[in-house]
Amino acid sequence: MGRKLKSMRRMNKRNELVVIALCVIVLFGAGLSCSKSDNPPIEIIEPVEETTFTNPLITGADPFVFKDGDTYYYMHTVGNALRLWETEAIEDLASATSKEVFRPTAGTPNSRNIWAPEIFKLDGKWYIYYTAGDGDDINQRTWVLENSNSDPMQGTWEDKGKIYSDQADFWAIDGTVMEHGGKRYFLWSGRPDKTNTDLTQKIYISEMTNPWTLTGDVTLLTEPEYGWERNGFGVNEAPEVLKGPDTYFMVYSASFCGTDDYALGMLTLKENGNPLVASDWIKSDQPVFTKKPSANAFGPGHNSFFKSPDGSEDWLIYHANPNSGMGCSGSRTVRMQSFTFDSNGKPNFGEPVATGLEIDQPAQN
Template sequence: MLLASLGLLGLTACQPSVQAGLTSGASVDTFHNPLRSNDSPDPFLFTYQHHYYLTYTEQTQVSLYQSSTLAGLQTAHGIPLWPAQCCHLWAPEVYLLPTPAGQRRWYVYYTRDYGVYVRVSSGLSPLGPYGDEIPLLPYGSDVSHSSAIDPTVLTQQDGRLDLLWSDAGDIYIARLSDPTTLASTAHHQLKATRLPASGTVFGCAIQEAPEVLRRSGRFFVTFSACDAQSRDYKLGMMTAQASSDVLSAAAWTLLPRPVFEASVATGVYGPGHNGFFQSLDGRQNWIVYHAKASAGSSYRGRTARAQSFGWTSDGRPSFGTPVSTATVLADPSGERP
C-alpha cells in the first residue's frame, strides 16, 4: 500500500495508538525528539516503499531526508529535488496523486515569495526528477487577496481534490480541477461564519498551515494559530462531514479550544505547523510538528518532532501533550521484523 499522506488516505482501517514514554533501559527500539538537531521548521513527513521521507523549510531549496527508521532521519543527508532558487521558499508538502491522464506522480506544493507553486515528478520516485515550477496562487494574483502560503491538499472520497492555504492569516479552500490547476478563481474562507467578528481565535489574529485528516466519514483540518515565533503557537481544529460541501464555510465547525499547545512541564513551546503520517505497517497514526525548547520569542530553534496519537470516544483525534526531548519513545510499529 502506498502511504503517501493522510490527506490522500482514509483512516477507517487504522487502529488507535497512544504514545507512551519509556525508560532508557527498554528492550524495544527507541528514538527521541527532535528528528533533526538543526532548525527544521514546517516539517512534512510521508512514507513510501517502507521508508520515511521528511522535508521542511530550508529557504532556498526543497530537500527530502530518507530513512528506513524514524531515528535514522537524524543523520540522513538531504537530497535536493531541484537546484536552489530565490527566494523565501518554505512549507513544502509532497503527495502521490493521479495525473489528468490517470498516471500517478509526485507533486510538491510549496510557498515561494508569498505565493503557492507546485512541481510534478517525471516518474514514481519521490526523489524526482521534477519539472518546472507551476504557479497556482502567485503573489498578487486575482485569486489571492494578498499573499498565499502553506498549501495542503484535501482528497475527497470520490477522488476530487481541494487546495487549502493561508492568506493574510485566514484559512481558504478552493477546488482543483487537477493537481496543478485551480478549477476557478472563487475561494471560500472556511472560518468566516464560525469565528468571532474580531477575527481572532484563541486570542490569536493569525491562522495558518492547514493540514487534513480523514477518518470514518469526517474531515479534520488542523491549523496553526498565533505567530510562529511565539511560545503560544498552537494547533486548533475544524471538522466537517466528508459528505458535506466542504467548499462552504457552513460545513465546518471550529472546536472551541486548542488541540495541541505548549507545555511548561515538558519544556516544549510553540508546537505547530504540523503534518500527519502513518507507521510503516499502517497500524499507528503519527503527528509531525515543529516546536522550541525556549519560551522566548524567536523563529530560531524550531525543530521537527513526532509522536503518535489516538482517538477520542466520539471519533476525534487526540494529540495529547507534546513530549519532552528527554522522553524516550518507542519506534513506530513495523520498522523492524
Template sequence: MPPTRRHAPARARALPLLSAALLALLALLQPGAPTARAGTAPAPPAAAAAGTFTNPVVTQNGADPTIVRYNGYYYHLGTTWASHWEIRRSPTVGGLRNATPTTVYRETVASRCCNFWAPELHRLNGPNGLRWYLTYSAGVSGNIDHQHVHVLESAGNDPLGPYTYKGQVDPYGDNRWMIDSSYLTLPDGRLYLLHSFWEGGTQNLYAVRMSNPWTPTGRAARIATPTHAWEKQGAGVNEGPVILQRGGRTFLTYSASHCDTPDYKLGLMELTGSDPLAPGAWRKFPDPVFQRNDAAGVYGPGHNFFFPSPDGKEVWIAYHANSSPSQGCGGTRTTRVQKVNWKADGTPDFGTPVSTSTVLPEPSGTPALTGRE
C-alpha cells in the same frame, strides 16, 4: 513558519510587534547565513536504543515539517528559507536525524527564487497518473511581501524526484500574498487546495476546487478565521491547514496565533457538509488541541503533518516546536513526532507535546533494519 512571515506592508503597520529586529533576523536567514538558520538550534540528543528514538528527529531545516512514508522509507522535508528543496530519507523515524539530505529541486527564476517555506509532499492523481506533488510558498530575494503558492511534479514515483515546475496557484487572479498550501482529496475524487492569507486584519484559511494539482477552478472560499482568544495571541492567525481522515470523517488541523510567540498552537475543524466551499460546511472546535507544555520544555508547537506507521495501524503527527519561550519563528524550531490517539467519539487525541528526553518507540510495524541506508 519563517520569522516575520506575517507582514505584507499593510500587516506590518497593523502588527507593531513585527519590528525591525525581526526583519534583521529574516535577513540572517537568507542563503549564505548558515549560523542563523541552524547554528541556534539545540544540539541533537544522544541516539536512543535500537527501536526507539527521542525528539527532535530533525534539527536543520526542521520548521514546517512534512513526513511521508513510501516503499519502506520515511521522507522528511521542511522550510529552507533558501531557493531549493531537500529531502531526508530513512527506514526509521529515528534515522532521519542523521540522514544526508538530497537536493531535489533548485529554482533560478527571480520571481519565485527565494524564501522557500512550508513544503508539503502529496501523492496524487494528475494528468500523468499518480505522481508526487510538492506544494510550497516562495517569492523574491530579500522581500517576504511577495510570497505565493507554487507546485512541482515528480517525473515518476520516487519522492526524491526529479521534479519539474508546474505553476503558481492563483485562485483570485490578483497575484496576492498566499502561503501554507495543502491538499484535501474527498472519497469521490474531488481535489481542493487549502491555504492562508491576510484579509480584514486577520490571517484566515481558504479552500479552492482544483482541476489538477496546480490549476484552480473558480475563486476560493474562506473556511475559517480567528474568533477565539487563543487564536489571537500575538496576532489573529489561522494558517498551516492539514487534513486527517479516518472512519469516513474529515478533520483539519491548523496553526493558531503568531508563530513568534510560545503560544503558537493547533486547532481542529471537521468537515460536516458535503461541499468544503459552502458556508457552514466546517465545524471549528472551541478549544486548542495541541499547545505548549512548559513542564516538558516545549513551546510553540505547530504547523504539523500526519503520516502512518509501517503496518498502517497508527497515525503519527509531525510538528515543529521550540525549547525556550523566548525563541520564535527562526532556525531554533525543530521537527518532532509522536503518536496520535483517538477518543471514544472518534475525534483525534493529540495529547501534549513530549519532552526531548522522552524515549519513544518506533511506529508499529517497523521492520528490523537489514543494512538499508
C-alpha cells in the same frame, strides 16, 4: 532496524577474524600455538535491537511527511531551496539520506523566503507545493513542482508556476492538498488585504482541476476569532487534513509563530459535508495542542500526520522551541508522537512529550 543488526553482526565477524589473524602473527613468531584448542573462544556479543527513540528528531521547522509504500519522504523549511529526505523510519530522520531537489534562479518571483514545502504523489506523478516570493513579503505566494519519475529523489522537477485563483490572488502560504469524495481540493493561508496593512491570516479552500490549477469558487474556511488564535496577531495558517474513522478534520496553526502560544486548532467536517461549504465545518472553540514548558515545548505547531510502518498507528509530527522567547527562529526542532481517536471518532493529540523521554518506536511490519 534489521539492516542495522545485520551490519553489526558482519562487523563482529570481521573483528573475530582480525583477532585470530593477529594471534597467528604474534604467537607464531614466539613459537606458540594459536589453535582454538589452546585459546578460549571469542565471545560474540549480539547488539540489542533498539525499540525506542527520543525527541527532538532534527533541527528544523514546518515538517511534512508523505508515506509511499515502505518509504517516508520528508521536507521542512530550509529557506533558499527545497530539500527532500528519504527514510524507512521517521525516528531515524537525523541519519536519513537527503538531497536538494530544487533551487530557483536568483531574482525570480519564487527565489526568496522559501517556506513550508509539502510533497504528494498525485495521478502517478510527484508534486511539491511550497511558499516563496521575491523577497518583498507582500509577494509571497504558493508554487508547484512536478516530477514524473517513480522515485522523487531522481528525475527532474519541472516548475509548474504559481497555483492561485483569480478570485484570491493575494498573499498566500502553506498550501496543502485534500482528496475527498473523488475530488481534489487545495487549502492555504492568505491575507486578503492586498496592501498588506492587515496581517490577519485566514484559511481558504478551492477545488483543483489538476495538481497545479484551481477552479471555481474560493471559500473562506476559518479566520482568527478566539483569543488563543490572536496572540501576537491573528493567525490561522498551515492547514493539514486528517482522515478520521468517520469524517475529515482540518488541523491548523493559530497565533503568531513568534510567540510561545503558537498552537493547533481544528475544524471537523460534518457527516456528508461539502468541503467547499464553510458551514459544513465545525470549529473547536479551544486549541487541540498547546505548549508545555515542563516538556521543553514552546509554540508547538505547523504539523503533519503519518501512519506507522504497519499502518496501525497514527502519528503527529510538529515543530516547537526548546525554550521560551525563541520565536520563529532557527532554534525550532522537530518532534513526533503517536495519537489516538476517541469514542466519538475525534483525534486526541494529548500534550507535547518531553524532550529526551524514551518513546516506543512506531509499530513495524
